[in-house]
Amino acid sequence: MTKTYTYENNVKTMLRAGKVIPCGVYGHLGPAEGCMIPSSAYPFFLERAKGSEMWDVDGNRFIDYMCGYGPNVSGYCDDEIDAAAQAQILKGNCTSLPSHVMVDFAELLTATVHKDWAFFCKNGGDVTSFAIMISRYYTGKKKIIFVNNYYHGVAPWTQKPDTPGTLWDDCHNALYVDWNDIEGLKKTIEENKDDIACFISTPYMHGNFVDNELPAEGYWQAVRKLCTDNGIILIIDDIRAGFRMSLEGSDRYFGFEADLITFCKALANGYNVSALCGKEFLKGAASTVPYTGSYWMSAVPFAAGIANINKLIRNNACEHFKAMGERLIAGLHKTAKELNVPLISSGHPALFYLRIEDKNNNFLIHQEWIAECVKRGVFFTSHHNHFINLSLTPELVDETVTIASEAMEVMVKNHPELYR
Amino acid sequence: MTIDVKTLAYVNFYAAIGTLEKYVEYDEKAKAIAAQQDIVVRFNVKGGPDGVVVFKDGKVKVLPYDGERKVDISLYCSSCDQFNKVVAGTAMPIPTKGLFKTLAFMGKPESPFNVLTGKMAEIMRKKEFASQEEKDLSTKLAFYAMVAGIAEVGNHDPIARYAMKRILDGEISLGIKDECYATLVKSGGKDDKEARLTCIRRKADNGRAFMTFADLETAKGLIDGVLDSMACISSGKLDTRGHMLMLDNLNKILNIVPKYLA
Structure with a gap:
């Protein structure tokens, strides 16, 4: 039986953090966001990371399936990408004029994802917000159609009126439809005709806390036609799924073409850059809407992004992600079947989502299993999709299955009332 | 507000x-x-x-x-x-x-x-107490007032009501570990007329989401606003588990409750 981890230094560091940083660790990397349950099973701070592994401040080693919640696409501290970044550091980073590497990166990115232009920012929320502004400016309309269970960042326009810091007025122009619901979308468009600027959605429904859903056959083609027929800008938020299923953009993967598409997480293997890419007819609007930031043209992330994209292309990365994801899911399902545990996996294998079904529908059994995995060195979270990266090997996947199977056995033994 | x-x-x-x-x-x-x-x-x-x-x-x-x-x-x-x-x-x-x-x-x-x-x-x-017993009583009463307050604020405050409707139907267990427990029952789905929260001052039978203070001291600190809830989650002093989206919406109501219970 594997020895379970303890987190003395993690807790000490968190106590220090709590004194000087709101929440200790705020946002999605912190325990307060609801993905680390119970928080006592999880580490909070790292000492180092390499490839698909990371070591916390107590020296515990983890095989990591969160990948920084996406940015780790080629492997932590990848030698090739870091070398490109370091070479650029020696030439200059945040300078009074942008480096020519910005143009090099834009050319490579637009050619890769088959769009006409690229606009660079820092975070996913920067580019989803810009996409909304461009859509409103271009169409002269104000309403936004969201798909339920969406996440497009934390700006007020993405929130609900009950979110702290958000006003009713911020949400007045939001319309909501269900995923894969073409009839609902038609009805919403009809009811708000001539007032809808854009439809924004992830390429498939990879929301948190819910089983993920791929598009039904013909869904995206129908959405595309409705948007075109009604003068609605079609925005694909590819921040999470981008470069995981296809290097050409997830719109291409599902056989349609977005007007605007956002990238971030997998763009530069952790170097901070995001991008909005678009069709030619929106380039003028993107030029006109005022939008900029102090670090948006920093050269180091561009250099890293070029090295990263070239590495992903050269290594057929998406095939690797799919193969490793399928290998892992198959291993987990094999154990679950042997133990009579109703494990459900959903979404694309490169971004797999896990849930153990339970009759009380309260996730406690699933959370217990995931916690047992983490305490043994497999970094999963309970209610977020996971990520595969290029450095993940079959050996690490098999080690993961062994650990996760042991964790499942422990969970099963703890619940003889459920698993006899 | x-x-x-x-x-x-x-x-x-x-x-x-x-x-x-x-x-x-x-x-x-x-x-x-x-x-x-x-x-x-x-x-x-x-x-x-x-x-x-x-x-x-x-x-x-x-x-x-x-x-x-x-x-x-x-x-x-x-x-x-x-x-x-x-x-x-x-x-x-x-x-x-x-x-x-x-x-x-x-x-x-x-x-x-x-x-x-x-x-x-x-x-x-009270801020100063004659005995630990009196302090503990104060904390327990404040806890029950808070839970009942969540139900009423969720049912009636216009902003909180928006969050309340989005809580999935079922029981949410709130408690101070080994001391006292209460249950909020959400019913009526998202329907504007039917959706409501009901406070029951006893432990949940079939909880779908769970929020438990580690001890009376933590509960008092959080209810009085002296402790930060996120920091308490991080330190394990506030244990949350189960259907986290239910708690997420509940927390939005909880943020509003103090202005009514002040």
Whole structure:
């Protein structure tokens, strides 16, 4: 039986953090966001990371399936990408004029994802917000159609009126439809005709806390036609799924073409850059809407992004992600079947989502299993999709299955009332 | 944040007066006073709560008026604002039944109802305590007032109501570990008319989401606003598990509750 981890230094560091940083660790990397349950099973701070592994401040080693919640696409501290970044550091980073590497990166990115232009920012929320502004400016309309269970960042326009810091007025122009619901979308468009600027959605429904859903056959083609027929800008938020299923953009993967598409997480293997890419007819609007930031043209992330994209292309990365994801899911399902545990996996294998079904529908059994995995060195979270990266090997996947199977056995033994 | 007088009236009745249920259970002196009462008092607030406070066998129950229960005293308030002033001690309700009983039960500062509500409020608002026991009682009462407050704020405050409707149906367990527990039951789905939260002052039978303070000290710190809830989750002092989206929406209501319970 594997020895379970303890987190003395993690807790000490968190106590220090709590004194000087709101929440200790705020946002999605912190325990307060609801993905680390119970928080006592999880580490909070790292000492180092390499490839698909990371070591916390107590020296515990983890095989990591969160990948920084996406940015780790080629492997932590990848030698090739870091070398490109370091070479650029020696030439200059945040300078009074942008480096020519910005143009090099834009050319490579637009050619890769088959769009006409690229606009660079820092975070996913920067580019989803810009996409909304461009859509409103271009169409002269104000309403936004969201798909339920969406996440497009934390700006007020993405929130609900009950979110702290958000006003009713911020949400007045939001319309909501269900995923894969073409009839609902038609009805919403009809009811708000001539007032809808854009439809924004992830390429498939990879929301948190819910089983993920791929598009039904013909869904995206129908959405595309409705948007075109009604003068609605079609925005694909590819921040999470981008470069995981296809290097050409997830719109291409599902056989349609977005007007605007956002990238971030997998763009530069952790170097901070995001991008909005678009069709030619929106380039003028993107030029006109005022939008900029102090670090948006920093050269180091561009250099890293070029090295990263070239590495992903050269290594057929998406095939690797799919193969490793399928290998892992198959291993987990094999154990679950042997133990009579109703494990459900959903979404694309490169971004797999896990849930153990339970009759009380309260996730406690699933959370217990995931916690047992983490305490043994497999970094999963309970209610977020996971990520595969290029450095993940079959050996690490098999080690993961062994650990996760042991964790499942422990969970099963703890619940003889459920698993006899 | 704007205080909605109607929401405040519901909080005052079901969360503030409603906590008498636990006060007479925990405090021997309060229980002795309650034991001498056998009376049903109706508070009929125009545009607000219409409920009864039932004293029977040393226990107190605070319930919605069902239209049939025999009452000994009926008190009318012409508005939520007036009722809120009654609770604050700056106005009197109009007795429409049981005038003499009203005078005996709550006509003077030393009348039983005023003694009970006054002492309970004093304990809940205290910052310095004569004993650990008194401090613990204050924390437990504040906990029950908070949970009942979540239900009433969620049902009536316009912003909180938006969050309440989005909570999935089912039981949410709230508790102070090994000390006391309460349950919020969400029902009615997202339907604007049917959706509601109900507070039950006992442990959940079939909880779907769980929020548990590690100890009384943590509960007090969080309820008083001295501790940060996110920091407590990080340090393990506040344990949350189960259906986290239910708690996420619950927290949005909880953020609003203090302005009504202040």
